Structure formats: structure tokens, C-alpha cells
Amino acid sequence: MLETVTPSRRTMLKSMLVLPAIAAVPALASCANNAGSSDSGVLNVGQISDSIAFFPLFVAEQEGFFTAEGVTMGERPRLGTGAKVAAALKSGSIDLGAGVITDAFNLYKIDDDAKLVSGLVTEYYVDVVVGNNFDGPSADAPLEERIEALVGKQIGITGPGSGTEALMTYLFKKIGKNAQTDSTMVNIGSAATAAIGALTAGRVDALCFFQPIGQQVETAGEGSIYISPTRGDVETLRSPIHGAVFSTGAQIEAKQDLVDGFNRALDKSLALIQDDPEKARTLLGEYLKDTQPETVDALVALLPKEIATSTKVTEESYKVASAFHTDSGLVDEAPDYAGFVLKTSQA
Structure with a gap:
């Protein structure tokens, strides 16, 4: 059932965006701690959906890049919304969250230890x-x-x-x-x-x-x-960091080696997507199973422009994203690049 949101209802929802999601998963919250509670030898990553932003994670799995970098991946649940990803991070049931930078900023509102770990897509x-x-x-x-x-x-x-x-x-x-x-x-x-x-x-x-x-x-x-911002329709929204992986400093520190290996594996995925369109087309068809071939072809044509060339986040792409969020009133003030973007993820 679709939910129509009135202005008063929206105000209530926004003011309680992330914390109710945490309360809605008591089984997760019971083990809450900022350093994570999952197996120390396994990296658990939750993502919003199977949108194009998370295709690089699929590529890394299919091509064995995570394994080659010594990273054992746990379950990768599709959590539906950024608020639920944040809830899972706060509960410690996942170590990294894959969403959009809006979700990372929302997490920062309630936890100033939030960090941007990886860039995935550099178009809106x-x-x-x-x-x-x-x-x-x-x-x-x-x-x-x-x-x-x-x-x-x-x-x-x-x-x-x-x-x-x-x-x-x-x-x-x-x-x-x-x-x-x-x-x-x-x-x-x-x-x-x-x-x-x-x-x-x-x-x-x-x-x-x-x-x-x-x-x-x-x-x-x-x-x-x-x-379509990707098509260039919105002049002031060109090349922002958008699809991203985020977490908290404490959780990253608890699994630093795995996080570093995760980014190295993703860099291999991003290189494959950029450099081998034929292989990327095959993998994208598998990722978007049951999707019409014409749809896959249309997306493959977009990948070189919008998929990041590296997990490292440039200050320029971060500034574009920050301006978008402050201009639209989503955040009063974006966190500082130097403190918010993981040091090893800065370009």
C-alpha cells in the first residue's frame, strides 16, 4: 500500500528519521555497540537495494576480488531504506552500509563518528x-x-x-x-x-x-x-559523489584490514566496469536478472560516465554533493571533508 505523506506527517517523519528505525529492530539493537558485534573475521555489508550504485559489489563477488584481497564477506541484506541501513550499523549487525551520501549525512546527524568509506557513483x-x-x-x-x-x-x-x-x-x-x-x-x-x-x-x-x-x-x-541529472539536465548537479559506502570510525577501526581490503577489491571492480564493457555487460545482465536486454544495454552506455573510477572520494565531488544537500535544506551544514571522509578514502 502506498503512503501519502502530508506536510505535518512529513515533519514528524523527518524529525524521527533514523532513531525509530533502530527501535523497529529490537533483535538487532539488543547487541548494539559502535564497534560492531559481527564475527571479527567477516565483513558484513548492508545495502538499500539492487540499484546500479551497488553493481560494483556484485562484480567484486562474482570475480573473486574480495577473496583475493583476503576479505570474507558475510550476508549482504537489502534493507530498503537508508534509515534501516543506519539502524543496522548502529546495532552492530553490519559493519558497512551501502547507500547514498544522503544516508551518510543522516547518520552523521545522530553520530558524529560517521565516516564516508568508499565512492561508488559520481553522478546523481x-x-x-x-x-x-x-x-x-x-x-x-x-x-x-x-x-x-x-x-x-x-x-x-x-x-x-x-x-x-x-x-x-x-x-x-x-x-x-x-x-x-x-x-x-x-x-x-x-x-x-x-x-x-x-x-x-x-x-x-x-x-x-x-x-x-x-x-x-x-x-x-x-x-x-x-x-535526469546524469543526462546533464541539472547544471548545478554535475559529478557529485552520490552512491557510497559509509560506517562509523569505531566500526572501521575494529575491522580496519578488512575495510582496506574491501576498498581494494572495489577498485578492481570499478576498473573492470570502466575498461571492459563487454564483461561489464555480461555481469550487469546477471545482476539485473529478469531485466530486459534493452534496459541493460541502456545502462551499460551510462556506466563509464557515472560509475566512479576509484573508491577514493575527491574533494570537488564532495563539495558538489555538500552544496546540493545544504541548498535543498537537507542538512544545515555538511561535515568537513577532511574529517568526514575516511583518510585512506580521500583523493
């Missing part, structure tokens, strides 16, 4: 997607006109405080509007089937969702990508 890989019956200017119209067409509409997002909501907040602010009051945000969760079903059934007018949702909609002939 969230698209605004509309159905075939959407009433608005074409996708090549000026950006402001396309944003204006979304005013008053029902827009599907993964959830409050997410990178999907963040993009809508940022875009509406560009035209002097408030996405939370001048449109209706509908929480769908991270499942692709639920998102696409809501759009095609007309329960939402548009989706603001991570890749490959837009590509899947286009392949199925059910709609089109209307606004």
Missing part, C-alpha cells in the same frame, strides 16, 4: 520518470518548465529523507516552490515492481527513483525519463 543517478499520459512540456523543454509541470502532482519516492525525496526538494526550490507542500510525495519503498506498478496504474503522476527504474519504464514503453 536518480531520475524523474513520467508515464505516457503525463500532461506537461516535452523532455527537451527548459528545466524550469518541466519542474513547473510537476507542481500539484503525486510523485512517488522511496521514502522520507531519501536521495529520491532530496532531488524533488532541490528541483522545486529552483522555481521557488516547496516539494513537500506544492506536490504530494508518495512513499513507495525501493521495490522496482511497486514503483513501476504505481506509475502505470496512475496511482502516481511521476516517479523520482534511482536507476534502473527509468530505463525499465522506457524499455516497457510505459513512459519516459523526464529529468
